[in-house]
Amino acid sequence: MAPALCANCNTERALIKRPKNHAKLCKACFIKVFEEEVHHTIISSRLFHRGEKVAIGASGGKDSTVLASVLKILNERYDYGLELVLLSIDEGIKGYRDDSLETVKRNAVQYDMPLKVVGYDELYGWTMDQVVATIGKKGNCTYCGVFRRQALDRGSKMLGIKHVVTGHNADDIAETVLMNLLRGDLARLSRSTSIVTGDSRSEVKRSKPLKYSYEKEIVLYAHHKKLDYFSTECIYSPEAFRGSARSLIKQLERVRATAILDIVRSGEDMARLVPRDTSSSCSCKEQKNAAPIALAEDDVGGCGSQNGRTPGNEMAAMDKQLRDNEVHEKFEIDVAKVISEGKKTGPEKQQWGLPTRNGNSATGAVGGQVLGNCERCGYMSSQATCQACTLLDGLNKNRAQIQI
CATH class of the missing domain: 3.40.50.620 (HUPs)
Known part of the structure; x- marks a missing residue:
């Protein structure tokens, strides 16, 4: 059997089978x-x-x-x-x-x-x-x-x-x-x-x-x-x-x-x-905005999806989805709210109340962190003390106990 040729240049012998898409190059x-x-x-x-x-x-x-x-x-x-x-x-x-x-x-x-x-x-x-x-x-x-x-x-x-x-x-x-x-x-x-x-x-x-x-x-x-x-x-x-x-x-x-x-x-x-x-x-969808370097049409897509190109009509599809959501919104029921209102007292409230995570309990949304600075080292942190300082506290405490 003759050796396979490179799928890209079609002249040289293929030596590599790409793990990403199995192309022989x-x-x-x-x-x-x-x-x-x-x-x-x-x-x-x-x-x-x-x-x-x-x-x-x-x-x-x-x-x-x-x-x-x-x-x-x-x-x-x-x-x-x-x-x-x-x-x-x-x-x-x-x-x-x-x-x-x-x-x-x-x-x-x-x-x-x-x-x-x-x-x-x-x-x-x-x-x-x-x-x-x-x-x-x-x-x-x-x-x-x-x-x-x-x-x-x-x-x-x-x-x-x-x-x-x-x-x-x-x-x-x-x-x-x-x-x-x-x-x-x-x-x-x-x-x-x-x-x-x-x-x-x-x-x-x-x-x-x-x-x-x-x-x-x-x-x-x-x-x-x-x-x-x-x-x-x-x-x-x-x-x-x-x-x-x-x-x-x-x-x-x-x-x-x-x-x-x-x-x-x-x-x-x-x-x-x-x-x-x-x-x-990867911001392939935003090519209309000026990039530092122009992207040629035959450049290979880095994100592995049809050379980074998209089928288009994304905004129209999103707009339709938003309209559909508004139409169906009146049929939605907040189960957690209904159960909590219906079980105000007694052990049933503890049994049927649904757990909520960080953020707005009414919407169930996951809250975003508010960034500040660590009070000790000044490093960016969402807490008063950053993770590094907190970990160092534990290490220094262990060191002090060992020395004692």
Whole structure:
């Protein structure tokens, strides 16, 4: 049997079967298609503006290394006009982070980018090795996740940068969607599925240019581009809840190749049920607005749905839906209200009263958070004390008890 030809150029021999859609491509076409999909995601979502200084959250792993490489290439190819800086967080994990930081230092030389390293010890007075020694391996990822998120923002402020890009890929987003569903945490879906987090109230904006890129394709890109990255998994992560979600996602992907993007899209749709003013998807529908860089008609769609194009008539369909809702509204019955009014006294009220969640109990809407600043460190928080300070209180209390 003759070897299959590349589905894109029809001249070279196909060497790669894309995990996203099973298309057979040659090496050069795969690299080009991957880069063009990231380019589409960037311009359709208007992630950057000319002259912007952007920090790349660099861990030395495949995702951040590929992100740095692709952004450098696209910045030069399409003249984004960005100033790119590598920002790395040292969690203080011996045998893991110290080795990966050496990879980041090599990347800084290879990509000719400045590098800033910020450590947990200097920010919080704790390293992750000390945290795990105090609380054990269960639940330590909660501490690391909260500390790391705040450390990225603090490092950006040190550099005078207001935009951080991270290497979160489609697999990561799908895992987060699944975790939030399993926890029944609908309120977090909007933030976890949004390609951009942060608004005018935030000191630092975050974005995910690799949001629609499969993890397997990121590995293939790094392999064929011969990128220098660190591949060892964190020594404390096997106990994480995310590991269980990841295993389930991989099993679904074996059955259905598009399962990952399907979950991401489902998470975006469900996030719209939450009354938040946050964009949660690739802005392909908003192409009429001026983007930093013009999108050519033959560009490959980064979101995996017919090159990012939509069938149209969305506004007409929405208007019809709103009219139908108004017509049928008079037939709706608030069951919780009827039951609570009918059972004013006695044990029946406790038996039949329906539980409500945060927000307006009459409407059942999930309330949006009101952002402020932590009273201690000044970090953005919806509570008087941010999560990091709350966790540090517990750690410092444990340390004091141990010393006594």
